[in-house]
Amino acid sequence: MWVDGVQLSPNFPADHIVFAGSWDGVYLSTNSGNNWNNITGNKDNRYVYKVYFTPDFQYKKSGALYVATESGGLYILNQEGKTIIELKPDNPTMTVNGVSQEIDPGRGTKPVIIPEWGRTVVPIRAIVEALGGTIGWESTTRKVTINFETTTIELWIDNPKAKVNGTEAWIDADNHNVKPIIINDRTMLPLRFVAESLGCDVGWDNDTRTITITYGG
Structure with a gap:
């Protein structure tokens, strides 16, 4: 799997979570990158090249992920949902x-x-x-x-x-x-x-x- 925009969770020392963008969405690893799961599904065949966090980001708890695609798309994954x-x-x-x-x-x-x-x-x-x-x-x-x-x-x-x-x-x-x-x-x-x-x-x-x-x- 080809990935780009790899980002460590702000709480990486505790949660070991890594995010990465790919052609078919955003991938999540909870074991420092050894295994990956797609958490967003395909973003209309648009390559995800960057993943950003809000300062208060905690996976499944608070804040949000901002997902940028090469064609100019921007998706928000709200963790408070x-x-x-x-x-x-x-x-x-x-x-x-x-x-x-x-x-x-x-x-x-x-x-x-x-x-x-x-x-x-x-x-x-x-x-x-x-x-x-x-x-x-x-x-x-x-x-x-x-x-x-x-x-x-x-x-x-x-x-x-x-x-x-x-x-x-x-x-x-x-x-x-x-x-x-x-x-x-x-x-x-x-x-x-x-x-x-x-x-x-x-x-x-x-x-x-x-x-x-x-x-x-």
Whole structure:
């Protein structure tokens, strides 16, 4: 990968974060440049040649990144942003920062609480994409792969264990029956495990039966 405009985080001695511009966006490394992840996606095929910080920059906490392209474009990545997703069991819609959308467009799939587990499973694609991540499916091994910033989650249908950045873990340490399942030909993943593995906070309002997923801020 050809990069330019390499910049160390202002807090590099503590966080080991490095940013770099490339043809297909801004890349982030959290281990001093040994591994890289694209955090912006393609900037309209415009080469990123410089990355600047505001004086108060802290990754995911405060300040902003200014991303300059060779064609004169300027993008701002605000680190104070917060993504709030709200959804309810048995409801096919969710809100992302207050904007309503279908969880599984055109299919009407709803989050489901599995009674014997006491856990919620969902078709996770829309939630992952709302956060800015990507999701893939391997039919041969029946594996779901989720990528978001520096995190990769691998889950397998009917397997109560998953891998997060290569490390195997129980999906639910308290209930080893919790696992990805298929309902009506749709892959349903345990919501809390996925969301928390991606760095989100997950809340439950028993009065309104609302699940709130919060990332950033």
